Amino acid sequence: MNDSILALNNVSQYFGSVIALQHINMQINLGEIHCLLGDNGAGKSTLIKTLAGVHCPSKGEFLYQGKSLELNSPKDALDLGIATVYQDLALVPLMSVTRNFFLGREITKGKGIFKSFDVDKANQIAIDGLQEMGIKVRDPEQSIETMSGGEKQCLAIARAIYFGAKVLILDEPTAALGVKQSAKVLKVIAKAKARGLAVVLVTHNVHHAYPIADRFTLLNRGKSLGTFLKEEVSREQVLEMMAGGQELAELQAELAEFLHEDKQQTSTLGGC
């Protein structure tokens, strides 16, 4: 495909004797939301760290715009426009919204030794950038802790977009959020896609991922179960593959048993 930006070619990752990832093939396209699904311990975190330049693959190729290259640090990845938003969001609680937005990439005015942080312009950009993502900032000079969890997530995403990310890797962006806040974050992710960014969405919540994702890659115990287009699979199929199917069937059987016991108990107690 022409608009492929990142690809992993037969990538394996070992930590000592542990096989964290084995023979992973993956292609990430611009303007697409690529959802990485897997249960705990499936290797999702290792995979995104490989994409983000934290780990260098033990085996296999890392392709950027069709060219094979090696990322040695997260900074290398960032320079290529691969931005990762981790679960801790990399926000400093005691600092203001604006100062967090521009942290590490402050815009300046003046020259030479009089170069200073342009607070007014930064405030305006932070407000506009968040507004575009559908978040109203009450006071950009206020501490970031006055924002809700969803708003903070959106700020971290908006920040990555503003600073020119082409690939956005999101680690469990809706993990700790309520229904409304999750919806807000998902909307922001959809907006990023509309802007032509490639989004890698890591989650184990199929219900959040299915509505907005274009492509799914399923991981299980370090191996890829394959990549599927949304048209090819239903929500239930994805869920089944993710949990290994069997476990869910067993769970259902067990639940049925509980229900059965419950009924028996109530009938012996005489409908109390």
Add this chain to the structure above:
Amino acid sequence: MSTTEINKTLKIAAESDERIREISKIKSLLNRPDFGAMSGVVLVFVFFSMIANDSGMFAADGILNWTTVSAQLGILAIGACLLMIAGEFDLSMGSMIGFAGMVIAIPAIYWQWPVWASILLAFSMAMSLGALIGYIVVKTKLPSFIVSLAFLFILRGLTIALSIFFTNKTIISGVDDAAQNDWLAPLFGGEVATSFFNWLGSIGFIETFNDGSPLVSGIPMVIVWCLVLAVFCNWLLFCTPFGNWIFAAGGDAKAAKNVGVPVDKVKILLFMLTAFCATLYASCQVLEFGSAAADRGLLKEFEAIIAVVIGGTLLTGGYGSVIGALCGALIFGVVQMGIFFTNISSDWFRVFLGIMLLAAVLFNNYIRNRITRA
């Protein structure tokens, strides 16, 4: 609640689209880190102007007395403040004062170095040591409390041992004679606005000696340095990218690293700043009074930290202000000298200091909770 009332609240909610609450001016003032220290300064002045007004504390020489004490501590507090905001301590500042003083005095007196050269040597040695302390802290990830405590002893011991080795003395005087006609020395030991004070004396505004020269001959350079340093560091902290990094390094170093802030570099530079401040203190002291001693600066590191904490900087880092640290130093100087002028036993000064410190920490925690929950 009746339906009309509910409708009314809904209507109000609809009209004010943003979820913003009017915050009174006083409350937003309370959110400033240095508010506590500023009100402390006012309180202390009111108190001593009532009980010490006729003791000469607020005459020209009295004022100069406590501003000098405050400015000396202020220089140390400003450095300690930036470092504490970045989440680290430097307990070696006091020992560094003794060390730097000796590095100025020994080459100048015993090795016939020009004074400017020994001053430059002191600054470069102290700042290299500061960089070394910072490097050890960031590389070993040990608490800076421990690393700088080790250097508190190392530097003090080294200062005494080396000065006995080279000179067989621990107090060296005569630096003022050696510094005459030196081009750099007046920058630390000199005075400014002397002609202005002469004029004030001649019109009888301030008291004079019998020969007509004013009791206060000028403003010592230590006060000028303190103000220059305060203006520069305040600008650095609030108006530059580097200042943003200082806050981030102390607020959440991991998050800061993840967005590309060179946290280690920031911390090492700030350890060099505290060493610079200690050397500045030492240079002003040695060149103004003409002597250096190996035991100078004892306990100054704690006084600096107390001033910084009274000034509203959080012990845990990530929040604070230079103006606050300056206010803390001013409170310190005024109370110390005020107790001296009013003939209260100076033991009470320590009691006051301890209570002040405890109250400041409690108040700071309260402010932090207010800000993050606001």
